[in-house]
Amino acid sequence: MTGFLTRAARHVGFQVGAVLLLLFVGTALVSIFWTPHPIDALQMRAKLMPPSGAHLLGTDHLGRDVLSRVMVGAQTSITVGLIAVVIGLAIGVCLGAWAAARGGWVDEALSRTADLIFAFPAVLIAILITSVLGASAQNAILAIAIFNVPVFARVTRGAALAMWSRDFVRAATAMGQGPLGITLRHVLPNIASVLIVQATIQFAVAILAEAGLSYLGLGAQPPVPSWGRMLRDAQTYIFQAPELAVWPGLAIALAVLGLNMLGDGLRDLLDPRLRVLRVG
Amino acid sequence: MLEFLSRRLAAALVTLALATVVVFAVVEVLPGDPALVMLGTDARPDTLAALRAKHGFDRPLGTRYLSWIGGLFTFDLGNSHAYGTSVAKLIGDRLVVTLPLGAMALSWATLVAIPLGVFAAWKHGRPGDWGVMGFSQIGISVPNFWFGIVLVLLFAVTWQWFPAGGFPGWREPLKSVHALVLPALSLSLGEIAILTRVTRSAMLDTLREDYVRTARAKGAPERRVLFRHALRNALIPVTTVAGLIAGFLIAGAVIIESVFRLPGVGQLVYDSINNRDLIVIKNVVILFTILVLAVNLVVDLAYALLDPRPRVRA
Numbered sequence: 001m002t003g004f005l006t007r008a009a010r011h012v013g014f015q016v017g018a019v020l021l022l023l024f025v026g027t028a029l030v031s032i033f034w035t036p037h038p039i040d041a042l043q044m045r046a047k048l049m050p051p052s053g054a055h056l057l058g059t060d061h062l063g064r065d066v067l068s069r070v071m072v073g074a075q076t077s078i079t080v081g082l083i084a085v086v087i088g089l090a091i092g093v094c095l096g097a098w099a100a101a102r103g104g105w106v107d108e109a110l111s112r113t114a115d116l117i118f119a120f121p122a123v124l125i126a127i128l129i130t131s132v133l134g135a136s137a138q139n140a141i142l143a144i145a146i147f148n149v150p151v152f153a154r155v156t157r158g159a160a161l162a163m164w165s166r167d168f169v170r171a172a173t174a175m176g177q178g179p180l181g182i183t184l185r186h187v188l189p190n191i192a193s194v195l196i197v198q199a200t201i202q203f204a205v206a207i208l209a210e211a212g213l214s215y216l217g218l219g220a221q222p223p224v225p226s227w228g229r230m231l232r233d234a235q236t237y238i239f240q241a242p243e244l245a246v247w248p249g250l251a252i253a254l255a256v257l258g259l260n261m262l263g264d265g266l267r268d269l270l271d272p273r274l275r276v277l278r279v280g
Numbered sequence: 281m282l283e284f285l286s287r288r289l290a291a292a293l294v295t296l297a298l299a300t301v302v303v304f305a306v307v308e309v310l311p312g313d314p315a316l317v318m319l320g321t322d323a324r325p326d327t328l329a330a331l332r333a334k335h336g337f338d339r340p341l342g343t344r345y346l347s348w349i350g351g352l353f354t355f356d357l358g359n360s361h362a363y364g365t366s367v368a369k370l371i372g373d374r375l376v377v378t379l380p381l382g383a384m385a386l387s388w389a390t391l392v393a394i395p396l397g398v399f400a401a402w403k404h405g406r407p408g409d410w411g412v413m414g415f416s417q418i419g420i421s422v423p424n425f426w427f428g429i430v431l432v433l434l435f436a437v438t439w440q441w442f443p444a445g446g447f448p449g450w451r452e453p454l455k456s457v458h459a460l461v462l463p464a465l466s467l468s469l470g471e472i473a474i475l476t477r478v479t480r481s482a483m484l485d486t487l488r489e490d491y492v493r494t495a496r497a498k499g500a501p502e503r504r505v506l507f508r509h510a511l512r513n514a515l516i517p518v519t520t521v522a523g524l525i526a527g528f529l530i531a532g533a534v535i536i537e538s539v540f541r542l543p544g545v546g547q548l549v550y551d552s553i554n555n556r557d558l559i560v561i562k563n564v565v566i567l568f569t570i571l572v573l574a575v576n577l578v579v580d581l582a583y584a585l586l587d588p589r590p591r592v593r594a
Contacts, residue, residue, distance in 0.1 A: 116298050123531040124565050128303065131553045131561050132311050204421070211423050212535050216550060235429055235539070238444070242433050249426030257421035264417075 007269050014265025020258025028074035037065035039072050040223055048241040057247050060230070061237050066244065069225040070251050076137070076226045077255060080219070081206035084141045088148020089199055095149070096156025097187065100164060101179040107157070114150035123212065130218040137220040140213045144206050155198050159191035193270040200263035204256045211252045227252050281584060288580045292573045299569045300352075304345050307562045313337070318361055318556045335361070335559060348562075357563045362555035367563050370548065377447055377544035378537070382529045384464035389471040390522060396472075397479020397518075398511055404484060412476060419473025424532060428466030428539040435462060445541035463540045467532055471525045478521045482514035489513070516586050523579030527572035 008014055036056070043063030051058045057066040099107040117125070126143035133139045163169055163186065172182050213219040214228030222229065227248040234244035311317045315331040332338045335358065336347070351357050357367035400412035436444035442462050448455045486492060487510050495509045537546035545564060552560040 112294075116295055116302070123534050124568055127534070127549060127553060127561065128306050128565055131556070131558065132306060132317060135553075208421075208423055212425060215423075215425055216535060216538060216553075218553070231426060231429060235432075238429070238432065238437060242437055245426075245429045245433060249423065249429065252426060253418075253422045256423075257418065260417060260421050 004269060008265075011265050011269060013261045014269060017258050017261030017263070017265050020254055021262055024074055024255045024258055025078065027071050028078050031068075031071035031075055035065070035068035035071050037068045039064065039068045039225055041065065048237060048244070050241070050243065058241065058243060060244060061233060061241075066230075066247055069230060070227070070247050072225045073227040073230065073248060073251065074255070076214075076220050076224060077207050077210055077252070080137055080141050080144070080210040081203050084144035084206045084210075085148055085199055085202050087141070087145035088202065089152050089195070091145075092149045092152025092154075093156045093188075093195065096153040096158075097160050097183050099153070099157045100160035100187070101183050110153060111157070114154055117147065117150045123209075126209070126213050126218060130213075135218045135221065137224065140210060140219040143213070144209050147209075148202055148206070151202060152195070152198065155194060156191065159194045160187050163187045163190050193266075197263055197267045197270065200259055200266060204259035204263065207252065207256050207259070284584055285581060288577060292577055296569065296573055300349060300566060301345075303562055303565050303569075304348065307558050308337070308344065309341065314558050318558055320556075331361075352563075352566065358559050360552075360557055360560050362552065362557040362560070367560055370560065371545060371564060371567060374543060374545040374548045376450060377542050378530070378533050378546060381460055381463055381467065381533055381537070381542065381544060382526070384460055385467035385471065385529050386522070386526055388464055389468040389475055389525065392468075393472045393475035394479050394511075394518065396476045398483055398506060400476065400480040401483030401487060401510075402506060404487075409480075412480070416473040416476045419469050419476075422469060424466050424469050425535045425539045427469050428463065428536055431462045431466055432539075445539070447542045447544075459540075459542075463536050463542060466539070467529060467536045470532075471529060474525065475518065475522060479514065479518050482517045483510055486510040486513045516583065519582050519586065520579055523575050523582075526575040530568055530571050 041064060043059065045063065046055075046059055047061055047063040049055060049059040049063075055065050055067065057070065060066055060069070095110055099110040125146055126140065129143045129146075130136075130139050133142075160183070169182060169186050172186055177185070210219055210226070211228040211231075214226040215232050217229070217232065219228055220226040230248040231245060234241070234248065238245055308314050313328075313332075315328045315335075315337050316323065319328060319331060329338075336344060339347075348358075355368045357371075359365065360367050360370055363370060396412050396415075400409045403409045403412075432444045435442045443459050447459050450456050483506075489510075492505060492509050495505045500509075533544060534546035534549050536542075537544040538550050541547070545567070548560065549564050551557075552564070
């Protein structure tokens, strides 16, 4: 652990990522208790105002404070992204570990199913789901989670297979331990670092996906503020108030950049040889 | 070689067959009554019954599935619920916008990313490399639709060099290409970033090879070493990723076409979601899947031509 901290102290990318992530999570936490203005305070006489002392980032087309809405938007991003990644991680790791432990037809069937899901781009899965179940934050989470399952399954399977051929796992098999026991005691603890790195990257991908879906109107529904939808609204008023289209996009970019840098940094610090899957 | 390709083709066809089952299940079985989804819960029973009869929702599931698959082969995809016209024609009219958009974005991505990646690998561990990697990190993190909006802010609102959106139609080819410049740029940003990384790491691998050292020892000029010896072999993984990216470009077009109000397939999907036009959605999703699988097959072919090894492994 001290070795990790010493190396972390020298890794600039990791530090920048960590600071951006703290800023992102901190903003979301603060916004639960406090925002400069109530997020739904309509002021039709003060709409599309440029930045001022009272409204640091100006007001939107309904006269609502943009800074407050950007702050609460961080909550939406984190909630949707985190739940989607945790669901994908939980199911994907189980399936991947199962495929690696059993091999044979289980492995073949799971790998082909993963290929099938990869043949559908994530946006299309989301479109299919929302077109049938309706647009909502829950359905956006479901769509992003479905896409995350094969990502984690594939990464887990690859890393776990490598573990199964190691001597200490063979020794455990020889001592009569069952596949479940070996997976829990020997395989999973040893592949935790690759899962942590992949989860960080997937969190970034999930935030981008959530932003894209809510831009299309398929994510969190009004009055819940979401960065994607704010951009959609801002685009309508791009000639009157161009700066409105800047802030939510900058927030998305910084949050995603922070997670990506943290993920790459973690990979360098934990194990530079790790291969990270990048699909979006 | 032939065996390798026929195996890949067979795998793609199996994937496609499974995809049709999944799409059919999600669109027509999962919601219970597709007519209810399309018309809403407050629809009158007689209008519901009429819609069921019109689109054949009253027939048994197996018959419906088979007649849809049959239609896919003959391009008879039924009529759109919202537009009332043939779905095949509707999609065909929109493809003439989406395919050129995707092609422009992909060519732009390869043209920019490969030289950038080669440059970064050449300057490995020095400021030039850090600069390219920093750019790539930002490119992966910036949402492409926001990049599109920023491009509109700069080049359409402030300087007015390009239109903020819309598409004049191919009867005016120059204006049409002009209208696709900003959308293609925004669509390619993330792909440039990923392809740059892949090119860089593939180049770093090949630059360590013995034949590169031999070429340098012979006194071959650096440019020749980089482009003739190293890049040629590095192109194998780059082609694979470029193919994967092509699939995602098609899907990314859904959002970008919405940003620039382009009348492409993406915009059709978006409108169809709002119109709850399940007939169009079902067929467009399968079309996108076919495109992704076709691109992957082309990549496999290119792969087999560039590198003899997978032929043996298959």
